[in-house]
Amino acid sequence: MMGHVVSQRDSRFKKLGKEDLDYFKSVLSESRVLVSKEMGGNADPTELDTFNTDWLSKYVGHSQVVLFPTSAQEVSKVLKYCNENTIAVCVQGGNTGLVGGSVPVFDEVVLSLSKMDKVRSLDKDSGALVCDAGCILESLDDYVGEFGFTMPIDLGAKGSCHIGGNVSTNAGGIRYLRYGSLHGSVLGLEVVLPDGTIINNLSTLRKDSTGYDIKQLFVGAEGTIGVVTGVSIATARRPTSVNVAVLGVNSYQDVKNTYIQSRKDLCEILSAFEFWDARCMDTVLTGFNTSNPLSGDYPFYVLIETSGSNDEHDEAVEKTMENGLVQDGTLAQGKTQISKMWSLREGIPTVLAQTGATYKYDISIPINQLYDIVHDTEVRLENAGIYKKDAAPSENYPVKSVNGYGHIGDGNLHLNIVADKFDDKITDLLEPFVYEWVENVAGSVSAEHGLGIMKPECLKYTKNDQIVSVMRNIKNMFDPNGIMNPYKYLPENK
Numbered sequence: 315m316m317g318h319v320v321s322q323r324d325s326r327f328k329k330l331g332k333e334d335l336d337y338f339k340s341v342l343s344e345s346r347v348l349v350s351k352e353m354g355g356n357a358d359p360t361e362l363d364t365f366n367t368d369w370l371s372k373y374v375g376h377s378q379v380v381l382f383p384t385s386a387q388e389v390s391k392v393l394k395y396c397n398e399n400t401i402a403v404c405v406q407g408g409n410t411g412l413v414g415g416s417v418p419v420f421d422e423v424v425l426s427l428s429k430m431d432k433v434r435s436l437d438k439d440s441g442a443l444v445c446d447a448g449c450i451l452e453s454l455d456d457y458v459g460e461f462g463f464t465m466p467i468d469l470g471a472k473g474s475c476h477i478g479g480n481v482s483t484n485a486g487g488i489r490y491l492r493y494g495s496l497h498g499s500v501l502g503l504e505v506v507l508p509d510g511t512i513i514n515n516l517s518t519l520r521k522d523s524t525g526y527d528i529k530q531l532f533v534g535a536e537g538t539i540g541v542v543t544g545v546s547i548a549t550a551r552r553p554t555s556v557n558v559a560v561l562g563v564n565s566y567q568d569v570k571n572t573y574i575q576s577r578k579d580l581c582e583i584l585s586a587f588e589f590w591d592a593r594c595m596d597t598v599l600t601g602f603n604t605s606n607p608l609s610g611d612y613p614f615y616v617l618i619e620t621s622g623s624n625d626e627h628d629e630a631v632e633k634t635m636e637n638g639l640v641q642d643g644t645l646a647q648g649k650t651q652i653s654k655m656w657s658l659r660e661g662i663p664t665v666l667a668q669t670g671a672t673y674k675y676d677i678s679i680p681i682n683q684l685y686d687i688v689h690d691t692e693v694r695l696e697n698a699g700i701y702k703k704d705a706a707p708s709e710n711y712p713v714k715s716v717n718g719y720g721h722i723g724d725g726n727l728h729l730n731i732v733a734d735k736f737d738d739k740i741t742d743l744l745e746p747f748v749y750e751w752v753e754n755v756a757g758s759v760s761a762e763h764g765l766g767i768m769k770p771e772c773l774k775y776t777k778n779d780q781i782v783s784v785m786r787n788i789k790n791m792f793d794p795n796g797i798m799n800p801y802k803y804l805p806e807n808k
């Protein structure tokens with residue numbers, strides 16, 4: 315259907331039989347092996363659907379079996395068996411990924427980390443947290459919050475995504491501006507390789523310069539070379555003083571210049587700088603049945619957050635609101651208003667997905683040109699006669715809206731196109747158009763969501779042949795039988 319299409323199951327992979335199910339049950343116990351009725355089990359079909367369908371309902375697999383290990387040792391036994399019997403495996407965390415990596419394509423066994431959800435330790439001096447990979451991000455933040463710490467990553471899917479999923483996708487999110495990449499905050503990992511080897515590298519050291527940094531290979535590996543079962547991560551001190559303001563501005567250039575000015579004025583206290591356009595705002599206000607926190611409507615909105623330990627920072631934020639570029643601004647008074655303002659930004663993906671089939675492009679672009687692609691995409695779809703900007707409600711076009719929002723502080727745009735339904739004709743207009751556009755400005759076709767099933771064939775727009783070849787060698791070294799998350803991540807080897 316969409317983008318990268320895999321039409322044929324790889325015949326090298328074994329079709330599961332009773333003997334395989336018996337083995338899985340012997341390792342995990344009957345209750346932690348979910349089997350479809352067709353295969354003699356008693357899984358409720360809707361239960362299996364949730365593991366086969368991605369968050370966007372765009373990608374649907376056909377797995378009949380879901381496994382729920384509770385320890386690295388169990389993962390090791392399962393993987394070793396799958397490797398020896400050439401059984402394909404799809405690793406699944408919270409299943410909030412947006413590139414179809416977390417769901418099977420055909421009948422791969424789903425290995426769910428959802429029952430590996432224990433905190434192992436928290437060093438109350440350094441803030442180093444060690445936990446199972448299946449811990450939910452928000453639960454971890456609540457846990458470390460009790461000791462005055464905060465997770466160095468935060469994203470709209472925090473209530474469902476796992477820390478192991480975050481590591482495996484190298485997720486970015488709304489705190490990236492402050493705490494940087496997971497490549498920096500992950501201190502160590504426990505990983506199970508396809509042959510069953512458990513690599514225990516759960517170091518809690520901040521510094522360690524002893525040779526190749528193996529864990530980095532698993533940050534962003536999307537379940538293609540092993541299963542992350544444990545994570546050691548540096549948490550940060552929880553800021554005691556947080557200020558959030560929503561601003562209204564007249565143009566993208568004003569968004570950009572406000573960002574540049576804010577960095578200068580707010581320096582180290584600036585902790586987030588997000589933006590969204592008027593169409594996102596209209597959709598989210600309607601979806602949440604709420605009103606604009608500003609007194610008027612604007613072409614662009616900015617959410618600016620400062621955090622630190624000084625209660626007087628609100629004055630600095632107020633100064634930003636008077637920079638001459640900002641038309642209107644409102645500073646949140648208290649925690650309830652802060653979370654309401656954040657929900658306007660974080661709610662955009664969910665509300666857009668409720669309005670139709672959403673084509674998502676998560677791209678890195680130099681901030682000067684960041685919003686140009688939204689205009690160019692609109693023009694392209696208008697010229698094709700399938701979209702009209704500001705169409706009257708009575709006019710019915712297959713493409714309903716073209717939206718831009720994202721993490722401007724990180725040069726990361728989310729271009730979302732909402733249509734009546736997913737349709738190859740729309741895909742063909744968008745791809746490779748978007749990817750070539752990104753290549754022309756030396757951007758990245760995936761800023762933070764990864765490659766999954768959606769983007770293997772797009773890798774070439776961002777990575778050259780030599781790099782792809784090294785990636786392939788790494789994959790083959792760890793997973794010579796290709797059982798881990800097949801059909802995804804790397805382009806087909808023609």
Ligand code: FAD
Pocket residue numbers: 369404405406407408409410411412415416427447448468469470471474475476477478479480481482483484485486487488535536537538540541542543663664762763766799
């Ligand atoms: P899954 O979706 O289950 O899996 C993602 C990939 O990782 C798959 O390839 C899977 O095989 C692999 N995987 C999962 N767990 C493991 C493991 N333990 N070992 C090995 N491989 C594993 N992403 C951002 O970067 N920034 C955002 O701001 C952001 N906001 C979002 C907001 C919403 C509303 C939604 C729905 C998604 C958002 N995402 C965002 C995307 C998604 O939440 C992230 O990619 C997240 O890190 C995925 O975690 P997960 O546990 O759901 O992983």
Ligand code: 2HG
Pocket residue numbers: 412470487659660662663674675676720721728729730
């Ligand atoms: C966000 O920043 C997420 O809200 C999701 O990365 C972006 O859905 C998207 O396109």
Ligand code: ZN
Pocket residue numbers: 487720721728762
């Ligand atoms: Zn994002």
